[in-house]
Amino acid sequence: MTEKQMVDVFILGKKYSVPSTLTIMDAMEYAGYQLIRGCGCRSGFCGACATVYRTKGDNELKVVLACQSKVEDGMYLTQIPFFPGKKAVYDMEKIEPTAETMGEMYPELYKCIGCNSCTKGCSQGLNVMQYIAYAQRGEFEKCAEESFDCVGCGICATRCPAGITHFNVGLLARRITGKYIAPKSEHLDIRVQEIEEGRMAAELDELMSKSIDELKDLYNHRDITK
Amino acid sequence: MYTAEMRELIKKVEATRSKRLGHDFPRLSPEAKLEILKKNHPDYIESGFRTINLGVNKGEKVPLELANLIEAKSRIEMDKINLEKIDHDVDVLIVGAGGAGASAAIEAVKTGAKVMIATKLRFGDANTMMAEGGIQAADKADDSPAKHYLDVMGGGHFTNVPELVKALVQDAPEAIKWLNDFGVMFDKEEDGTMLTNHGGGTSRKRMHAAADYSGAEIMRVLRDEVRNLGVEVVEFSPVVELIKDLDGKVAGAILFNLETEEYSVVKAKTVILTTGGAGRLHYQGFPTSNHYGATADGLVLGYRVGAELAFADTIQYHPTGVAFPSQIFGALVTEKVRGLGATPLNIDGEQFVYHLETRDIEASAIINECKVNKKGINTPTGEVGVWLDTPLIDIIHGEGTLEKRLPAMYRMFKKFGIDMTKEPILIYPTLHYQNGGLLINEFGETKIENLYVAGECAGGIHGRNRLMGNSLLDIIVFGRRAGKNAGKRSKSVVIKDLTLGHVADYHKELIKNGIETDRVSPLLLPRYRHGADK
Numbered sequence: 001m002t003e004k005q006m007v008d009v010f011i012l013g014k015k016y017s018v019p020s021t022l023t024i025m026d027a028m029e030y031a032g033y034q035l036i037r038g039c040g041c042r043s044g045f046c047g048a049c050a051t052v053y054r055t056k057g058d059n060e061l062k063v064v065l066a067c068q069s070k071v072e073d074g075m076y077l078t079q080i081p082f083f084p085g086k087k088a089v090y091d092m093e094k095i096e097p098t099a100e101t102m103g104e105m106y107p108e109l110y111k112c113i114g115c116n117s118c119t120k121g122c123s124q125g126l127n128v129m130q131y132i133a134y135a136q137r138g139e140f141e142k143c144a145e146e147s148f149d150c151v152g153c154g155i156c157a158t159r160c161p162a163g164i165t166h167f168n169v170g171l172l173a174r175r176i177t178g179k180y181i182a183p184k185s186e187h188l189d190i191r192v193q194e195i196e197e198g199r200m201a202a203e204l205d206e207l208m209s210k211s212i213d214e215l216k217d218l219y220n221h222r223d224i225t226k
Numbered sequence: 227m228y229t230a231e232m233r234e235l236i237k238k239v240e241a242t243r244s245k246r247l248g249h250d251f252p253r254l255s256p257e258a259k260l261e262i263l264k265k266n267h268p269d270y271i272e273s274g275f276r277t278i279n280l281g282v283n284k285g286e287k288v289p290l291e292l293a294n295l296i297e298a299k300s301r302i303e304m305d306k307i308n309l310e311k312i313d314h315d316v317d318v319l320i321v322g323a324g325g326a327g328a329s330a331a332i333e334a335v336k337t338g339a340k341v342m343i344a345t346k347l348r349f350g351d352a353n354t355m356m357a358e359g360g361i362q363a364a365d366k367a368d369d370s371p372a373k374h375y376l377d378v379m380g381g382g383h384f385t386n387v388p389e390l391v392k393a394l395v396q397d398a399p400e401a402i403k404w405l406n407d408f409g410v411m412f413d414k415e416e417d418g419t420m421l422t423n424h425g426g427g428t429s430r431k432r433m434h435a436a437a438d439y440s441g442a443e444i445m446r447v448l449r450d451e452v453r454n455l456g457v458e459v460v461e462f463s464p465v466v467e468l469i470k471d472l473d474g475k476v477a478g479a480i481l482f483n484l485e486t487e488e489y490s491v492v493k494a495k496t497v498i499l500t501t502g503g504a505g506r507l508h509y510q511g512f513p514t515s516n517h518y519g520a521t522a523d524g525l526v527l528g529y530r531v532g533a534e535l536a537f538a539d540t541i542q543y544h545p546t547g548v549a550f551p552s553q554i555f556g557a558l559v560t561e562k563v564r565g566l567g568a569t570p571l572n573i574d575g576e577q578f579v580y581h582l583e584t585r586d587i588e589a590s591a592i593i594n595e596c597k598v599n600k601k602g603i604n605t606p607t608g609e610v611g612v613w614l615d616t617p618l619i620d621i622i623h624g625e626g627t628l629e630k631r632l633p634a635m636y637r638m639f640k641k642f643g644i645d646m647t648k649e650p651i652l653i654y655p656t657l658h659y660q661n662g663g664l665l666i667n668e669f670g671e672t673k674i675e676n677l678y679v680a681g682e683c684a685g686g687i688h689g690r691n692r693l694m695g696n697s698l699l700d701i702i703v704f705g706r707r708a709g710k711n712a713g714k715r716s717k718s719v720v721i722k723d724l725t726l727g728h729v730a731d732y733h734k735e736l737i738k739n740g741i742e743t744d745r746v747s748p749l750l751l752p753r754y755r756h757g758a759d760k
Binding site for chain 2: 019021022023026027029030031032034035036037039040041042043044045046048068069070082087089090091092124125144148149151152171174175176177178179182183184185186187188189191192195200203204206207208212215216218219220222223224225
């Protein structure tokens with residue numbers, strides 16, 4: 001496969017010729033932009049760089065992360081500005097892990113018309129409508145698993161005719177799962193208590209009283225579990 | 227998508243795989259480690275450093291790019307700032323909104339303090355979000371804070387500040403519990419036992435993870451919690467200078483609105499710097515795994531008010547950054563990939579170093595194999611790398627393991643046509659972490675009154691090298707400590723008249739030391755052109 005070296009892209013309506021090997025984000029910088037908004041981790045984790053584009057001759061609007069997608073010839077690009085999304089305020093200590101809780105926090109969940117626009121837009125390829133369905137039914141663990149890789153770019157919410165803020169719904173489901181549904185870690189509670197009661201202190205204090213040479217010797221001969 | 231040449235080379239990797247399976251490559255002796263470090267590690271390349279000519283660390287060497295920012299003028303024109311017009315009056319100002327900043331905010335709020343966060347980009351836009359591999363804590367029966375302590379000290383070549391390491395390992399299990407109670411979804415067995423792995427240099431499996439979204443999962447939960455608490459967060463507004471009062475105490479900061487280019491004044495009884503690292507300064511021309519905003523701003527701000535730098539001459543190069551494809555050059559390949567059994571191999575498909583040495587040793591060995599032994603693999607864009615045999619993970623742990631435990635990594639390569647469960651990936655060290663920073667004590671304090679530091683901006687905890695999983699840990703442990711202490715302290719602080727006299731003095735010091743420059747700092751944002759200016 002031979003790659004064309006330069007491609008033409010349109011950034012906010014202006015035409016630029018850029019190397020075809022660049023990501024959309026790099027192409028904007030190549031064109032001379034110094035990014036302030038729409039640029040974050042540059043590795044697909046933070047969701048700051050959701051970008052809308054349409055390719056010449058195609059009427060479909062597509063949305064991707066600018067740091068994770070290569071430029072294509074004839075792309076008309078624009079970045080999503082800061083997108084306001086509804087966030088419910090709650091006290092994790094008082095919240096109850098029931099479907100009613102979710103309904104109180106995000107009642108618009110039940111206005112979902114099943115259009116699947118959220119899923120089609122997802123930059124992470126998640127089954128967004130499915131996790132919203134789980135949230136509606138109070139199946140938090142499933143919702144948590146299905147939404148786990150969400151980076152909160154907000155593309156789903158921009159497309160939802162029911163006004164659902166999917167990424168915040170997923171977040172609440174995950175927090176409820178992490179706190180109330182996932183099994184408790186007994187070894188963790190035991191260790192925290194041991195430390196509080198000072199039972200781990202003597203071993204640590206003894207190490208701290210050693211000279212560097214003694215420490216080095218202990219380190220070089222420490223046993224390492226397989 | 228690999229080239230035809232690369233696919234031919236992959237056959238050599240496949241040919242040696244069965245012979246390598248089940249045979250651990252020998253670890254290096256302490257002497258061999260020192261030798262490979264000295265010969266290859268960028269910290270030993272003298273031309274990458276120079277001494278700074280003013281301030282509390284005068285005469286000490288730091289990376290060139292950092293020295294240039296330290297020996298620079300303020301961004302603000304002092305006569306345009308009116309310190310009598312206070313835009314925000316708070317008890318605790320937190321500068322930076324990554325994991326350390328969010329942790330500090332939560333604890334500071336608990337003390338009853340009025341808390342405000344100011345941040346350069348968005349809330350949560352930080353290296354924390356990108357931390358993949360995990361967070362260490364000695365919370366299992368075969369482990370102890372003391373064992374963790376020894377690993378941290380050894381990893382840091384015994385240069386770490388012992389009291390800071392003690393705080394780190396002692397608070398670690400509680401930090402995990404704190405996060406778990408907020409709803410962070412750690413990987414667990416069905417009976418609740420945390421899934422833990424080794425990292426380079428650990429003697430026990432104490433690396434807790436949330437798939438390979440560990441940092442993202444922690445960050446999004448902490449951010450949500452800060453929002454639940456109603457803390458005021460001012461985004462796209464970096465601090466460009468700290469303010470003192472007439473006693474010389476730190477007493478606030480000047481914010482710069484990136485979009486309107488207006489300044490505002492924050493009066494604060496205590497200030498916590500949590501601005502993160504320096505990867506985007508690209509020391510010695512290295513690519514970086516860091517967030518766009520990682521430009522060492524906090525180091526510059528802190529230094530200008532007189533706080534001391536510690537270990538500023540030691541940088542962590544993560545052994546496994548992406549070498550190919552070029553679109554994600556420098557992006558992080560989490561150490562967890564090696565933790566799960568993937569091994570580095572040269573062009574002949576031979577292993578040349580144990581896969582779980584500490585990061586500095588592992589990185590040095592990879593540089594050595596490419597630059598000295600010339601056994602690296604060349605990429606079409608002129609880079610060089612070694613293989614990381616990722617298909618081993620599913621072979622060792624069962625099919626589907628890689629996709630389940632490393633979904634982000636799998637997805638990243640898949641987007642560029644590489645299936646890392648079937649083909650090895652190409653890696654080379656990437657600038658990952660600033661081991662040093664502004665020196666703190668175990669309460670998160672600097673020697674400058676009312677100035678606290680936490681997270682990557684703080685120095686002393688990791689000595690000259692940090693182990694995987696201790697960074698996510700330190701942002702929580704020291705973020706919480708700084709927040710708690712700054713919050714309590716703010717109750718008894720009385721601020722006198724505000725001043726920027728220290729900035730004027732700094733400018734005078736520059737002239738006195740013969741430094742004539744137009745450079746201004748902090749840098750705030752890097753500028754990239756991707757070859758357009760050539």
